[in-house]
Amino acid sequence: xxxxxxEMRGITxxxxxxxxxxxxxLSVAPGEILGLLGENGAGKTTLMNVLFGAYAPDAxxxxxEGRPVTIHNSADALAAxxxxxxxxxxxxxxxxxxxxxxxxxxxxxxxxxxxxGLARLDEISRQYGLSLDPNLPVSALSVGEQQRLExxxxxxxxxxxxxxDEPTAVLAPSEVDGLFAALRSMAAQGLGIIFIxxxxxxxxxxxxxxxxxxxxxxxxxxxxxxxxxxxxxAKLMCGHEIVPPTRExxxxxxxxxxxxxxxxxxxxxxxLRDVSLxxxxxxxxxxxxxxxxxxxxxxxxxxxxxxxRAGTMTIAGKTVTRFSPRELQxxxxxxxxxxxxxxxxxxxxxxxxxxVLPRIGTEAFSRNGLLNPTAIRAFxxxxxxxxxxxxxxxxxRAGALSGGNLQKAxxxxxxxxxxxxxxxxxxxxxxxxxxxxxxxxxxLAMRAKGxxxxxxxxxxxxxxxxxxxxxxxxxxxxxxxxPSADATVARLGLMMTGAEGKA
Amino acid sequence: xxxxxxxxxxxxWFNLALPLIxxxxxxxxxxxxxxxxxxxxxxxYGVMLSASLGDSYAITETLVRAAPMIFTGLAVAIAFRAxxxxxxxxxxxxxxxxxxxxxxxxxxxxxxxMLLMAIVGAAAGALVALVPATLRIKFxxxxxxxxxxxxxxxxxxxxxxIEGPWKDTFSGYPISPPIEDSxxxxxxxxxxxxxxxxxxxxxxxxxxxxxxxxTTLGFRIRVTGENPEAARYGGISxxxxxxxxxxxxxxxxxxxxxxxxxxxxxxxxxxISPGYGYSGIVVAMLARLNPLGVVPAAIFLAxxxxxxxxxxxxxxxxxxxxxxxxxxxxxAMLVALLFTAYRIRxxxxxx
Numbered sequence: 001x002x003x004x005x006x007e008m009r010g011i012t013x014x015x016x017x018x019x020x021x022x023x024x025x026l027s028v029a030p031g032e033i034l035g036l037l038g039e040n041g042a043g044k045t046t047l048m049n050v051l052f053g054a055y056a057p058d059a060x061x062x063x064x065e066g067r068p069v070t071i072h073n074s075a076d077a078l079a080a081x082x083x084x085x086x087x088x089x090x091x092x093x094x095x096x097x098x099x100x101x102x103x104x105x106x107x108x109x110x111x112x113x114x115x116x117g118l119a120r121l122d123e124i125s126r127q128y129g130l131s132l133d134p135n136l137p138v139s140a141l142s143v144g145e146q147q148r149l150e151x152x153x154x155x156x157x158x159x160x161x162x163x164x165d166e167p168t169a170v171l172a173p174s175e176v177d178g179l180f181a182a183l184r185s186m187a188a189q190g191l192g193i194i195f196i197x198x199x200x201x202x203x204x205x206x207x208x209x210x211x212x213x214x215x216x217x218x219x220x221x222x223x224x225x226x227x228x229x230x231x232x233x234a235k236l237m238c239g240h241e242i243v244p245p246t247r248e249x250x251x252x253x254x255x256x257x258x259x260x261x262x263x264x265x266x267x268x269x270x271x272l273r274d275v276s277l278x279x280x281x282x283x284x285x286x287x288x289x290x291x292x293x294x295x296x297x298x299x300x301x302x303x304x305x306x307x308x309r310a311g312t313m314t315i316a317g318k319t320v321t322r323f324s325p326r327e328l329q330x331x332x333x334x335x336x337x338x339x340x341x342x343x344x345x346x347x348x349x350x351x352x353x354x355x356v357l358p359r360i361g362t363e364a365f366s367r368n369g370l371l372n373p374t375a376i377r378a379f380x381x382x383x384x385x386x387x388x389x390x391x392x393x394x395x396x397r398a399g400a401l402s403g404g405n406l407q408k409a410x411x412x413x414x415x416x417x418x419x420x421x422x423x424x425x426x427x428x429x430x431x432x433x434x435x436x437x438x439x440x441x442x443x444l445a446m447r448a449k450g451x452x453x454x455x456x457x458x459x460x461x462x463x464x465x466x467x468x469x470x471x472x473x474x475x476x477x478x479x480x481x482x483p484s485a486d487a488t489v490a491r492l493g494l495m496m497t498g499a500e501g502k503a
Numbered sequence: 504x505x506x507x508x509x510x511x512x513x514x515x516w517f518n519l520a521l522p523l524i525x526x527x528x529x530x531x532x533x534x535x536x537x538x539x540x541x542x543x544x545x546x547x548y549g550v551m552l553s554a555s556l557g558d559s560y561a562i563t564e565t566l567v568r569a570a571p572m573i574f575t576g577l578a579v580a581i582a583f584r585a586x587x588x589x590x591x592x593x594x595x596x597x598x599x600x601x602x603x604x605x606x607x608x609x610x611x612x613x614x615x616x617m618l619l620m621a622i623v624g625a626a627a628g629a630l631v632a633l634v635p636a637t638l639r640i641k642f643x644x645x646x647x648x649x650x651x652x653x654x655x656x657x658x659x660x661x662x663x664x665i666e667g668p669w670k671d672t673f674s675g676y677p678i679s680p681p682i683e684d685s686x687x688x689x690x691x692x693x694x695x696x697x698x699x700x701x702x703x704x705x706x707x708x709x710x711x712x713x714x715x716x717x718t719t720l721g722f723r724i725r726v727t728g729e730n731p732e733a734a735r736y737g738g739i740s741x742x743x744x745x746x747x748x749x750x751x752x753x754x755x756x757x758x759x760x761x762x763x764x765x766x767x768x769x770x771x772x773x774x775i776s777p778g779y780g781y782s783g784i785v786v787a788m789l790a791r792l793n794p795l796g797v798v799p800a801a802i803f804l805a806x807x808x809x810x811x812x813x814x815x816x817x818x819x820x821x822x823x824x825x826x827x828x829x830x831x832x833x834x835a836m837l838v839a840l841l842f843t844a845y846r847i848r849x850x851x852x853x854x
Contacts, residue, residue, distance in 0.1 A: 325736060
């Protein structure tokens with residue numbers, strides 16, 4: 001193989017007492033797709049931030065095509081041919097695709113050189129099969145298209161190495177295929193790619209080689225990901241075997257939550273159209289579907305954030321259609337929102353505050369309008385212990401916790417009062433294997449206790465593992481509901497595009 | 504090269520240190536103006552200090568001035584906690600002043616008059632604050648703009664009153680008739696202007712702290728301010744919290760006006776407030792929206808105002824310096840607040 005496109009040698013980065021990276025070696029050759037694996041907090045993001053110039057390493061050096069370079073900021077990184085697609089996009093929503101590409105690129109005598117920009121965009125589109133309408137405003141693009149724009153942006157600026165930080169977390173399965181095709185074509189034409197992901201099957205399908213980080217150090221290297229099992233890779237990441245939980249056979253009880261002919265309007269996303277479904281006690285109902293087919297509206301209606309235009313909803317036989325979020329909770333509904341940072345928790349306040357938020361007005365935490373700080377603290381401390389939430393204590397800012405610990409905190413808060421029904425959206429998005437396993441086990445334990453659970457998700461393997469039945473959403477309707485025993489990833493994928501099951 | 508880097512946590516001593524640093528920076532910056540005005544910096548600040556806090560009478564005068572700013576500071580602090588951007592404390596103060604003056608002019612037993620003045624004044628302030636809150640909830644009107652503009656509406660309505668139907672027939676000046684003597688707030692120390700309202704203001708601060716820190720309403724205000732989406736998801740009625748906050752904030756600002764009528768001026772005139780409502784914003788920011796911090800912050804600004812007049816007489820530096828100090832202090836504090844979220848790091852020194 002030719003000289004590496006990029007080489008990181010002995011990279012060490014220390015934050016206070018924590019060694020976020022310790023003597024990490026990593027290299028990418030032209031035409032190579034390198035997988036970077038590791039649990040949350042293993043140091044993947046830190047390492048990439050060192051490469052992209054956000055942090056200066058405490059030791060070690062970076063070589064680009066054999067020459068040592070110093071990267072102080074993203075401009076240096078771009079000049080060295082390193083482009084990064086972050087998890088959260090950095091785009092100006094009101095500008096068009098072309099304008100976003102031209103941001104920061106000097107034109108002739110202070111004017112924007114649209115003609116040259118268009119030509120370059122056209123060239124990139126044809127070369128890698130990445131097409132976008134240059135005149136569409138970014139706000140009109142889907143998440144997948146925005147990601148494509150970020151990739152084009154990096155290529156537009158001459159990136160020879162592209163870093164993608166969990167790119168598939170935001171994509172629907174069909175979009176993932178498109179992304180992979182583009183990445184393969186880019187690699188075939190000599191670009192280097194670093195692909196960061198939790199999803200082992202994706203890493204196995206796409207990458208040529210993998211580096212696994214654990215506790216900031218290289219825990220192992222995988223030279224043939226395609227012929228290595230997920231279990232072996234998971235073991236490298238966690239340091240121990242991961243046993244997938246098993247869903248015991250059970251007989252569900254009576255329906256605890258029913259929706260009958262629910263339709264919505266006035267919602268930002270896809271509205272619901274005549275949606276009827278039910279979940280029984282001791283049963284998990286999975287909701288599959290390409291993002292944007294009404295899942296958000298469904299979660300909002302069930303949690304009381306959105307009032308339906310028509311239809312009825314019942315919990316344990318009682319009509320609760322126009323109940324507020326508070327009334328629904330009092331009635332035995334637990335919820336895990338899709339966006340834990342904005343909807344679930346209050347990141348700037350102590351963790352304890354977020355954990356008691358839904359029940360602050362109840363006897364457990366207050367009396368006659370006066371808070372009971374001792375009870376609040378004790379509750380938070382007990383949950384932190386019970387759910388092994390890693391944090392300095394209940395009074396730490398919630399925003400300081402990692403995603404997995406935040407999700408555990410939310411789960412603790414909702415499960416503490418034994419809900420009859422639980423509605424969760426994307427419960428393990430962005431979590432590492434260990435944390436995801438923990439969440440799955442909790443769901444299955446709740447199921448065994450007779451809770452009816454609705455899991456809205458895009459990870460079909462997760463849905464198949466957890467669910468007793470799976471409903472597929474398409475364009476605001478339930479296209480089809482089937483027992484998970486009859487479902488496969490391929491079949492669900494087909495139904496999600498509306499191709500099957502309109503019967 | 505320097506760069507701002509996000510902090511993961513904020514040291515506890517920052518809460519106290521930031522306002523002090525902001526004030527120090529302000530005094531250093533403003534010393535330039537004093538020098539330009541041709542006075543000695545140390546001398547000028549010395550006069551300010553001794554005239555505002557140098558003896559017991561000066562201290563009572565400073566406290567009398569601080570009282571309305573404690574109330575408006577609390578009004579702003581509580582409103583901002585809920586991210587209800589009440590810039591209208593000035594108008595709410597004026598409404599409280601007019602309403603309480605109206606009640607105080609009705610003959611009745613003194614203690615009853617004072618109680619009614621407080622209730623009616625607070626209600627008037629609350630009512631005014633309800634306008635921007637309702638506009639925001641019902642029509643998504645920006646509360647910064649609406650509450651700010653309402654100040655002018657109230658001010659000119661007050662002018663129309665005292666230039667017209669309410670004009671004092673005895674003096675002929677554009678001032679309202681005085682309140683009954685029996686409604687004048689009792690003076691606590693003979694020979695000073697230290698009145699009952701000052702004590703009420705000093706008690707109001709810990710009460711507000713208790714409300715924010717230890718009650719469910721305070722909890723809901725904090726959560727709503729930090730993240731309304733999570734608040735709603737968590738079962739809090741965000742609209743109800745905003746309305747409660749507006750009522751509370753307006754009532755506190757209204758009480759500032761009550762104190763000025765009952766304890767200082769005994770009537771309403773056009774310059775009853777030298778911008779105490781706006782100073783409340785500076786006070787609340789210096790206090791970092793903590794009701795307990797409002798008291799020292801208000802006393803600081805009051806000392807600057809009281810001291811600036813004496814300094815002007817003694818050194819010839821215009822008393823407008825007090826306004827400059829206020830404005831600079833707010834800017835310095837806003838910059839200082841940046842350092843709670845970020846720290847400065849040297850980068851690129853090594854090559």
